Amino acid sequence: MGTLTRTRRRREFARKLAFTVVFFIFCTFALVNYQRSKGKSTDASEQSPDDNVMNLILSALGSRNTTAFVKPGQNTLLFDSLILVANNPDKTDNDNRIESLQADPVKPPLFALVVVISEIGHEEERHVIRETWYKWTEKENVRVVFFLGVPPNQDIQNSGINDEVAEFNDVVVDDFEENYYLLSAKVLRMFKWFTTTYPHEGTRPKFLIKVDHDVFLNIPNLVKHLKREETQHNVHSDYIGGRLASSTGVKHNAREDSFIPTELLPDAGYPDYLVGGCYFLQSAVVPRIYEASLGEQLFIFEDIFLTGMIAHDKLGIQLHDVNPAGIVIAPTFAIRLFGWDSKTGIAYHPANAKLMKQYFEEANKV
Numbered sequence: 001m002g003t004l005t006r007t008r009r010r011r012e013f014a015r016k017l018a019f020t021v022v023f024f025i026f027c028t029f030a031l032v033n034y035q036r037s038k039g040k041s042t043d044a045s046e047q048s049p050d051d052n053v054m055n056l057i058l059s060a061l062g063s064r065n066t067t068a069f070v071k072p073g074q075n076t077l078l079f080d081s082l083i084l085v086a087n088n089p090d091k092t093d094n095d096n097r098i099e100s101l102q103a104d105p106v107k108p109p110l111f112a113l114v115v116v117i118s119e120i121g122h123e124e125e126r127h128v129i130r131e132t133w134y135k136w137t138e139k140e141n142v143r144v145v146f147f148l149g150v151p152p153n154q155d156i157q158n159s160g161i162n163d164e165v166a167e168f169n170d171v172v173v174d175d176f177e178e179n180y181y182l183l184s185a186k187v188l189r190m191f192k193w194f195t196t197t198y199p200h201e202g203t204r205p206k207f208l209i210k211v212d213h214d215v216f217l218n219i220p221n222l223v224k225h226l227k228r229e230e231t232q233h234n235v236h237s238d239y240i241g242g243r244l245a246s247s248t249g250v251k252h253n254a255r256e257d258s259f260i261p262t263e264l265l266p267d268a269g270y271p272d273y274l275v276g277g278c279y280f281l282q283s284a285v286v287p288r289i290y291e292a293s294l295g296e297q298l299f300i301f302e303d304i305f306l307t308g309m310i311a312h313d314k315l316g317i318q319l320h321d322v323n324p325a326g327i328v329i330a331p332t333f334a335i336r337l338f339g340w341d342s343k344t345g346i347a348y349h350p351a352n353a354k355l356m357k358q359y360f361e362e363a364n365k366v
Helices: 002-039 049-061 066-070 123-131 133-138 161-168 180-197 219-231 285-293 302-314 333-338 353-364
Strands: 077-080 112-118 142-150 171-177 207-212 240-245 273-282 319-321 327-329 347-349
Touching (some): 049 180, 066 180, 066 285, 077 180, 112 123, 112 180, 112 219, 123 133, 123 161, 133 142, 133 219, 133 353, 161 171, 171 180, 180 207, 180 302, 240 302, 240 327, 273 302, 273 327, 273 347, 285 302, 302 319
Parallel strands (some): 112 142, 112 207, 240 319, 327 347
Antiparallel strands (some): 077 171, 207 273, 240 273
């Protein structure tokens, strides 16, 4: 009798579970169809969401001429370290070089220069970085610099950036109008700044590390990784490393993240590239990528454009992949659930202020 009762309970549970699953699937399909019907325009004269996003992107890109955005041969800096540089288009990039960022002829060049891509309004993120992983530079032959553009319709003289530049001596501001769709051009402005600040190969840092301002970077582990790569003869003059992305499809639906109009890229897939949150370059390859990009049609995603289309496809440079546990970009559910090992990892993205402080404390525990 007891066995019969248990069997009935199991069957009842199975029926309820099956009903719940079917009901959930039905509701999901109903919601998706509702959203689709809601998004359709009843007026043929109205633009679709695809058209709105596409026009926004194409308007930002303009002619898409990389050279027009980057302005090679012109000094586009507003602030570089402690000195205000006059924005005179007649000057060349070699004018008004800042000695404090040049390599000391008595000391060996920096092992790495970390350039954090930031914006003027993100002073809190820069503060958190300076209070956490930035401090590791005191023990390593590494320097951190924040590279900023100019917000649209904002007077930077009243933004407070002057005080930050004077206090910390680690900020570079380029006369480049911030725009999400022009990040490729902004990073190329940074490459221009790096190349002209360190015109001679013997004085350059060995590596340029590009990171976003919401990345936690374990500098000691990064240095260990790069030195290990050197001992294994993986590092050469065109070395680029980071988190490799392969065979990802192009999203032509404007309702999806990372939407790309077919006018920009009709192809079905992207080339191999390094995810943009954090990647590192042997310094000799920086001017090669910079120069090879000039004259090309600008693409909105900086990592795909610079490391994929230019470095990998045009220059034929091999992209070196770092173990997924070493560089975490868009963490999986498992990592969110069980945490990331900041003692052995290199970079984590995205990291808010709380995570930055937590990972810094954990990494420093003996």
